[in-house]
Amino acid sequence: MSPGLIIVSNRLPVSVKKTEGKLEFFPSVGGLSMGLASYANNRRNKWIGWPGLASDDLSEKERQIISDELLKHNCYPVFLTQKQIDGFYNGYSNRLLWPLFHDVVLSKSAVEKEDEYWKVYRQVNKIYAESVLARSNAGSNIWVHDYHLMLLPALLRAERPDDKIGFFLHIPFPPMKGFTKLRDAPALLAGVLGSDLVGFHIVPYANNFLESVRHYDLGTIQPSKVLLGDRVVRVTDFPIGIDYAKWRRANRLWGVRKEYLRLKLKYWGKKIIITVDRMDPSKGLVERLVAYQTLLEQNPDLHKKVRLVMIAVPSRTDIEEYKRLKEKLEKLVMEINTTFGTSNWQPVDYQYVSLGFEQLRALYQRADIAFITPLRDGMNLVAKEYLASRSGHSGVLVLSKTAGAAEELKDSIMVDPAKPASLVRGLKRAINMPRKKFAKRVAIMQQTIADSTIHTWAGGFMKSLRQNNTLGKGPTASLSDLKQKQIVDDYNRSFKRLILLDYDGVLAPFASRPEDAAPSPKVKRLLGKLAQTPDNTVVIISGRSRGNLDEWLGHLHLSLVAEHGIFTKKAADKDWQTTPNTASNNWQAIIAPVLEKYAAKTPGAFVETKTAALVWHYRKANPYYAHKYLVILKRVLKPMATKYGLQVKQGNKILEVRPLGIDKGTSAIAWLHSTSPDFVLAIGDDYTDEDMFAGVPASAYTIKVGRGTTKAHYRLKNPAEVEQFLEKLSKK
Numbered sequence: 001m002s003p004g005l006i007i008v009s010n011r012l013p014v015s016v017k018k019t020e021g022k023l024e025f026f027p028s029v030g031g032l033s034m035g036l037a038s039y040a041n042n043r044r045n046k047w048i049g050w051p052g053l054a055s056d057d058l059s060e061k062e063r064q065i066i067s068d069e070l071l072k073h074n075c076y077p078v079f080l081t082q083k084q085i086d087g088f089y090n091g092y093s094n095r096l097l098w099p100l101f102h103d104v105v106l107s108k109s110a111v112e113k114e115d116e117y118w119k120v121y122r123q124v125n126k127i128y129a130e131s132v133l134a135r136s137n138a139g140s141n142i143w144v145h146d147y148h149l150m151l152l153p154a155l156l157r158a159e160r161p162d163d164k165i166g167f168f169l170h171i172p173f174p175p176m177k178g179f180t181k182l183r184d185a186p187a188l189l190a191g192v193l194g195s196d197l198v199g200f201h202i203v204p205y206a207n208n209f210l211e212s213v214r215h216y217d218l219g220t221i222q223p224s225k226v227l228l229g230d231r232v233v234r235v236t237d238f239p240i241g242i243d244y245a246k247w248r249r250a251n252r253l254w255g256v257r258k259e260y261l262r263l264k265l266k267y268w269g270k271k272i273i274i275t276v277d278r279m280d281p282s283k284g285l286v287e288r289l290v291a292y293q294t295l296l297e298q299n300p301d302l303h304k305k306v307r308l309v310m311i312a313v314p315s316r317t318d319i320e321e322y323k324r325l326k327e328k329l330e331k332l333v334m335e336i337n338t339t340f341g342t343s344n345w346q347p348v349d350y351q352y353v354s355l356g357f358e359q360l361r362a363l364y365q366r367a368d369i370a371f372i373t374p375l376r377d378g379m380n381l382v383a384k385e386y387l388a389s390r391s392g393h394s395g396v397l398v399l400s401k402t403a404g405a406a407e408e409l410k411d412s413i414m415v416d417p418a419k420p421a422s423l424v425r426g427l428k429r430a431i432n433m434p435r436k437k438f439a440k441r442v443a444i445m446q447q448t449i450a451d452s453t454i455h456t457w458a459g460g461f462m463k464s465l466r467q468n469n470t471l472g473k474g475p476t477a478s479l480s481d482l483k484q485k486q487i488v489d490d491y492n493r494s495f496k497r498l499i500l501l502d503y504d505g506v507l508a509p510f511a512s513r514p515e516d517a518a519p520s521p522k523v524k525r526l527l528g529k530l531a532q533t534p535d536n537t538v539v540i541i542s543g544r545s546r547g548n549l550d551e552w553l554g555h556l557h558l559s560l561v562a563e564h565g566i567f568t569k570k571a572a573d574k575d576w577q578t579t580p581n582t583a584s585n586n587w588q589a590i591i592a593p594v595l596e597k598y599a600a601k602t603p604g605a606f607v608e609t610k611t612a613a614l615v616w617h618y619r620k621a622n623p624y625y626a627h628k629y630l631v632i633l634k635r636v637l638k639p640m641a642t643k644y645g646l647q648v649k650q651g652n653k654i655l656e657v658r659p660l661g662i663d664k665g666t667s668a669i670a671w672l673h674s675t676s677p678d679f680v681l682a683i684g685d686d687y688t689d690e691d692m693f694a695g696v697p698a699s700a701y702t703i704k705v706g707r708g709t710t711k712a713h714y715r716l717k718n719p720a721e722v723e724q725f726l727e728k729l730s731k732k
């Protein structure tokens with residue numbers, strides 16, 4: 001049975017409010033709950049989110065009632081206090097991330113509180129992580145939604161390396177220049193990069209994201225993906241759609257028909273222009289009204305013939321900027337209505353309300369023109385819903401070119417919301433547009449919307465997420481018993497064999513302190529046996545220092561390579577040889593304090609000094625700080641590495657600095673030259689072992705231990721499987 005799906009979002013599809021001491025449950029507004037309904041209704045799946053009210057004045061009993069009621073919908077609440085809601089939701093998410101991502105000017109008071117808000121944002125993301133971890137098992141599929149939870153994927157990844165984690169951003173991702181204004185931009189990116197799959201509405205947002213990842217040097221950028229050590233994060237577009245059939249067919253509903261008749265009478269004989277948006281600074285509501293005002297000023301002939309119905313849905317009402325917007329908008333409505341209105345014509349029908357589905361559907365059906373001009377919008381579902389709701393191919397759509405929907409709805413009348421004249425022109429064109437002329441364009445757009453629905457969106461994302469691990473593995477096949485037998489046969493037939501083995505993660509599992517990862521007696525016995533076999537050269541090729549290797553394996557007839565090739569000790573030799581021109585460590589005095597500085601900031605991280613390398617270990621570190629400072633460290637080290645001829649390589653929870661030209665590939669090639677083998681086996685688990693896989697001939701048997709992209713041909717799961725395989729090999 002495939003594992004269930006865990007959906008995580010700020011809000012749940014069911015919301016709760018408390019009026020006069022009574023709890024009320026109601027469905028949340030918005031396309032997401034509808035789109036994911038088929039997943040949410042499956043009892044194997046879970047939806048985790050905030051129920052919409054502060055937990056401060058909820059009794060234990062009330063919490064229980066909420067949890068029980070939500071459980072009926074497979075929903076699980078994350079309870080947040082008012083203080084947490086203020087810092088996380090109203091503060092960091094909606095006063096900083098939201099405006100910044102929509103290119104809206106940030107308020108000064110919000111910027112001043114960035115630090116304070118950030119602390120709560122992090123804290124709440126951790127609360128979400130704890131909730132997800134407590135309610136799911138290892139191996140789950142987890143789908144995280146939106147800008148409120150950008151740190152969550154990495155927090156989950158740290159605990160669940162094998163889970164499939166997807167992240168979808170419902171709002172635009174801004175260009176790198178805008179995004180990097182945030183003080184904690186790298187930490188947000190590192191958070192999202194904990195995912196296997198990152199989805200955006202349209203390609204430009206995905207590219208902006210990749211550009212920011214490149215800016216902070218967080219990974220290797222390839223088209224639509226980021227390579228991160230041994231992981232691949234796929235970054236791609238999934239344009240969200242609507243439930244087309246539901247909107248289209250709703251004209252049959254009794255409630256819709258009744259409401260439509262009411263609107264028909266109410267707006268009799270007028271050309272109706274609608275705007276439907278949450279009351280939000282990014283939606284360009286003031287700009288829209290100003291455009292309408294200008295249109296009326298410039299075209300007196302339109303007076304009494306048109307009417308603008310503005311539905312402004314209450315949203316984020318605790319936030320200062322939203323309160324001010326409402327005041328400004330209402331003042332403007334009043335101004336337009338008093339300037340142009342007459343006793344029987346009110347130019348703007350302003351409604352600050354959340355309509356029911358049937359009312360909204362009827363309004364779409366009645367509206368001659370939809371005037372949808374957000375300053376910026378991730379997608380904008382209203383534009384799609386309007387077109388789906390039209391009888392036949394009627395209606396005219398005016399749409400901002402800065403809405404994600406503009407990518408698909410190219411046949412709309414496209415306007416630039418930053419240019420007032422463009423809005424006025426667009427609206428005038430819509431009013432004068434001959435119905436028949438526009439019908440063809442509506443038909444094309446309706447087809448587009450019908451082809452790419454909310455179901456195809458959710459299904460497409462989930463399919464991709466499930467496939468993602470396979471992508472991470474590349475074409476590498478797991479080393480089947482049959483293949484193992486073939487390798488053993490080939491080994492037995494050959495005359496001269498070279499066996500290159502990494503140590504950590506291959507011959508011994510990782511321990512939290514490097515000195516604790518000693519080999520088991522069985523591994524030592526197997527290595528000893530292989531090394532004693534005539535015509536075998538067995539090389540332990542490791543990043544470790546000489547001390548550990550000597551202590552643990554020095555007594556066996558093995559060859560040892562320490563510090564990725566700086567030191568070599570051949571099986572018969574007593575002493576280590578140093579690769580010429582590599583052990584000068586003048587640079588260490590300069591780099592070590594830098595690594596120490598960031599280790600001090602990262603609880604649990606420490607610096608290991610090798611003869612000719614420095615290693616920043618973060619296996620035991622708090623993952624949040626580790627990612628944050630890893631990013632900064634890489635950036636700080638880059639120019640220093642160029643100056644001193646060093647390479648900075650990220651391995652398994654380590655960042656290693658060592659001289660250029662010293663890597664396992666160079667070392668492997670040297671062993672090939674000195675032994676001329678007819679059988680080569682190389683086993684490794686780490687990023688640094690990829691150099692070894694690349695260095696050996698194509699005919700070599702290369703085996704990667706664990707997950708992640710690799711150049712190796714085969715894969716084994718863990719050191720225990722390596723041990724079993726070596727046992728087969730040593731039974732000659």
Ligand code: GDG
Pocket residue numbers: 029030031170171240276277278311313353354355356357360377378379380381382383385
């Ligand atoms: C975010 C992104 C992206 C509106 N008024 C009423 C009402 N609505 C429903 C609409 C529509 C939804 O709310 C609004 O969706 P939008 O896409 O237009 O905008 P956001 O709320 O800002 O949504 C956006 C979306 O996420 C999905 O990814 O497209 O870009 O900003 O479905 O129908 N519903 C009811 N009464 C109303 O008065 N019942």
